[in-house]
Amino acid sequence: MTRIVSRARCITTSSRAEKMSARPDRHEAAREPGRKLLQVAGLSFFQRPLLAWRRKSRHVAFPDQSRVYRYTSASSASTHSTLGPRITVPAQRSPRRQAQLALRRSLATVARSDVFANISAADIEAFAKILPSPSQILTTISPESGSAASYQAVDPSELDTFNNDWMNKYHGKSQLVLKPKTTKEVSEIMKYCHSKNIAVVPQGGNTGLVGGGVPVFDEVIIQLGGLNQIRSFDEVAGTLVCDAGCILESLDNHIAEKGYMMPLDLGAKGSCHIGGNVATNAGGLRFLRYGSLHGNVLGLEVVLPDGTVMDNLSTLRKDNTGFDLKQLFIGSEGTIGLITGVSIVTPRRPSAMNVAVFALDSYEAVQTVFGQVKKHCGEILSAFEFFDQTSFDVVQKHATAHVRDPFEARHPFYVLIETSGSNKDHDDEKLQVLLEHLMEEGMIQDGVLAQDETQLQGLWALRESIPEAAGKMGKVFKYDLSMPINKMYELVLDMRKRFDEHGVHGEGKDVGAVCGYGHIGDGNLHINIVAKSYDEKIENIIEPYIYEWTSEVKGSVSAEHGLGLMKATKIGYSKTPESIEYMKKIKDLFDPKGILNPYKYIQV
Numbered sequence: 001m002t003r004i005v006s007r008a009r010c011i012t013t014s015s016r017a018e019k020m021s022a023r024p025d026r027h028e029a030a031r032e033p034g035r036k037l038l039q040v041a042g043l044s045f046f047q048r049p050l051l052a053w054r055r056k057s058r059h060v061a062f063p064d065q066s067r068v069y070r071y072t073s074a075s076s077a078s079t080h081s082t083l084g085p086r087i088t089v090p091a092q093r094s095p096r097r098q099a100q101l102a103l104r105r106s107l108a109t110v111a112r113s114d115v116f117a118n119i120s121a122a123d124i125e126a127f128a129k130i131l132p133s134p135s136q137i138l139t140t141i142s143p144e145s146g147s148a149a150s151y152q153a154v155d156p157s158e159l160d161t162f163n164n165d166w167m168n169k170y171h172g173k174s175q176l177v178l179k180p181k182t183t184k185e186v187s188e189i190m191k192y193c194h195s196k197n198i199a200v201v202p203q204g205g206n207t208g209l210v211g212g213g214v215p216v217f218d219e220v221i222i223q224l225g226g227l228n229q230i231r232s233f234d235e236v237a238g239t240l241v242c243d244a245g246c247i248l249e250s251l252d253n254h255i256a257e258k259g260y261m262m263p264l265d266l267g268a269k270g271s272c273h274i275g276g277n278v279a280t281n282a283g284g285l286r287f288l289r290y291g292s293l294h295g296n297v298l299g300l301e302v303v304l305p306d307g308t309v310m311d312n313l314s315t316l317r318k319d320n321t322g323f324d325l326k327q328l329f330i331g332s333e334g335t336i337g338l339i340t341g342v343s344i345v346t347p348r349r350p351s352a353m354n355v356a357v358f359a360l361d362s363y364e365a366v367q368t369v370f371g372q373v374k375k376h377c378g379e380i381l382s383a384f385e386f387f388d389q390t391s392f393d394v395v396q397k398h399a400t401a402h403v404r405d406p407f408e409a410r411h412p413f414y415v416l417i418e419t420s421g422s423n424k425d426h427d428d429e430k431l432q433v434l435l436e437h438l439m440e441e442g443m444i445q446d447g448v449l450a451q452d453e454t455q456l457q458g459l460w461a462l463r464e465s466i467p468e469a470a471g472k473m474g475k476v477f478k479y480d481l482s483m484p485i486n487k488m489y490e491l492v493l494d495m496r497k498r499f500d501e502h503g504v505h506g507e508g509k510d511v512g513a514v515c516g517y518g519h520i521g522d523g524n525l526h527i528n529i530v531a532k533s534y535d536e537k538i539e540n541i542i543e544p545y546i547y548e549w550t551s552e553v554k555g556s557v558s559a560e561h562g563l564g565l566m567k568a569t570k571i572g573y574s575k576t577p578e579s580i581e582y583m584k585k586i587k588d589l590f591d592p593k594g595i596l597n598p599y600k601y602i603q604v
């Protein structure tokens with residue numbers, strides 16, 4: 001420590017014993033009384049007090065819901081060839097490529113399938129026999145007159161929360177929400193729906209961003225929040241078994257007391273369910289360190305479309321007996337089964353945590369810094385996020401809770417790095433060497449390092465507030481793409497140029513901001529295009545251009561949000577016709593009647 005202090009003029013007061021004490025809270029380490037206060041020569045590294053912004057989150061606020069967007073999958077022909085300066089579509093295409101493109105452009109408007117039954121009062125009476133409490137049924141369908149009904153109809157507005165998504169972009173017209181509390185109840189509901197050809201949509205916390213969790217038409221909503229029990233936690237192995245409707249943040253708080261943490265973290269953690277996370281194969285902020293749910297989920301309990309309960313709720317780390325069927329349900333977005341139970345391995349909670357934000361002058365610098373951060377802090381790195389100045393400005397102007405700007409000037413790019421480990425001295429030392437190197441080499445223009453929990457939360461707020469602030473500013477066309485890291489920002493610049501060429505970009509115009517941010521460490525770019533309304537004219541400028549661009553650089557049109565309704569016809573940009581064919585066969589195998597989450601994912 002002495003060496004670092006002298007080299008970087010650090011001040012430290014805490015004893016090693018204080019620093020090493022294990023704390024249950026994720027960010028408790030940042031409360032160490034003697035957290036280092038860094039000041040690196042000539043630059044404002046780091047000791048400015050940051051705003052007391054705390055991640056109260058708990059429940060994600062819904063942005064303004066005043067405008068209504070009617071979903072249409074129709075979109076105009078691409079003007080790509082004239083407006084795409086860097087990525088060009090080849091003139092000669094292979095038959096496979098042509099087939100892919102044909103699929104992408106099969107843009108038939110979704111229509112309600114008359115294969116599915118209309119819900120009647122008699123159906124609701126049947127559900128009332130399965131669900132013991134009247135509060136488990138919410139319906140606008142009145143009981144038949146004269147019947148001794150066990151339920152009452154409610155005003156349609158009471159179903160709004162379930163029929164509309166977080167962005168208020170997708171709007172269903174379901175007349176019935178069922179709220180089972182046990183796997184058996186889910187199974188009985190599905191048996192009935194299967195026998196009557198009733199289409200259903202599984203719904204978790206309804207924080208999905210691709211329209212997957214709300215009905216397209218009048219599908220019955222099965223809301224899984226009633227399945228919210230923790231079944232077991234093995235403190236030696238760190239394996240958690242719980243109901244699918246448990247809220248991610250509640251689970252994290254529960255196991256924090258035992259020194260563990262959930263292997264995933266996302267801005268919607270206060271509302272999203274672990275079942276929804278598994279169904280969407282959510283990525284989030286810890287993906288870089290702990291990897292995909294495909295690796296962390298050990299077992300699942302699933303109710304199949306015909307009501308069969310498939311119990312694969314294993315807690316084994318190793319099990320090579322046959323096909324690993326649970327993997328099919330991870331990322332299946334409620335199209336082949338309803339997840340009712342989850343077994344997941346959780347990592348130890350780190351006792352030392354550091355968060356820093358650097359300001360940079362170019363996207364090249366972002367990439368260079370990423371390389372340096374991996375080189376110096378690879379094994380303790382838990383997040384590497386980037387955001388551009390537009391995102392920063394949007395947060396400063398529109399975030400609900402004030403998020404303090406810790407810098408003296410605005411910069412074109414920012415990166416947030418988080419390190420977490422079990423030895424604070426070790427981590428501090430590594431970070432110290434990194435910071436000195438970055439400053440001496442002129443790779444960063446400025447930087448701030450959190451000194452306590454409040455500041456740590458304040459720095460995270462700069463990044464995590466972007467989706468919410470964009471939603472406050474206007475209607476957001478969200479794109480969640482993965483691609484080679486060196487291509488990521490080129491797309492943001494191309495999109496801005498494209499809007500400029502159409503004369504719709506700028507203050508007072510249709511498109512107010514094009515924000516680029518995301519998980520650099522995972523090659524995952526989020527482009528949020530903030531418009532005055534969900535206008536088809538704007539959508540047609542964006543699509544299919546953005547998907548073709550991504551496909552040309554061999555990226556994925558959905559890095560982590562899934563396909564849902566938004567991208568049900570877009571899968572061909574990222575998957576071959578053969579793969580799609582086999583996906584359709586899998587859907588057909590589990591759900592031959594197609595009653596589970598129809599019209600979405602892969603349109604069959």
Ligand SMILES: Cc1cc2nc3c(=O)[nH]c(=O)nc-3n(C[C@H](O)[C@H](O)[C@H](O)COP(=O)(O)OP(=O)(O)OC[C@H]3O[C@@H](n4cnc5c(N)ncnc54)[C@H](O)[C@@H]3O)c2cc1C
Binds near residue numbers: 213271274276285338
């Ligand atoms: C502010 C904000 C930040 C976000 N950040 C991230 C992020 O960093 N990374 C990321 O990946 N996502 C992110 N998301 C998207 C979203 O939070 C995730 O997709 C999340 O996993 C959805 O969980 P949910 O419980 O809300 O599911 P819902 O929105 O209710 O449903 C999503 C899909 O899963 C299906 N489903 C839900 N529960 C079940 C179940 N039990 N069984 C079967 N199918 C089910 C639904 O039918 C639907 O298709 C963010 C969203 C918001 C609003």
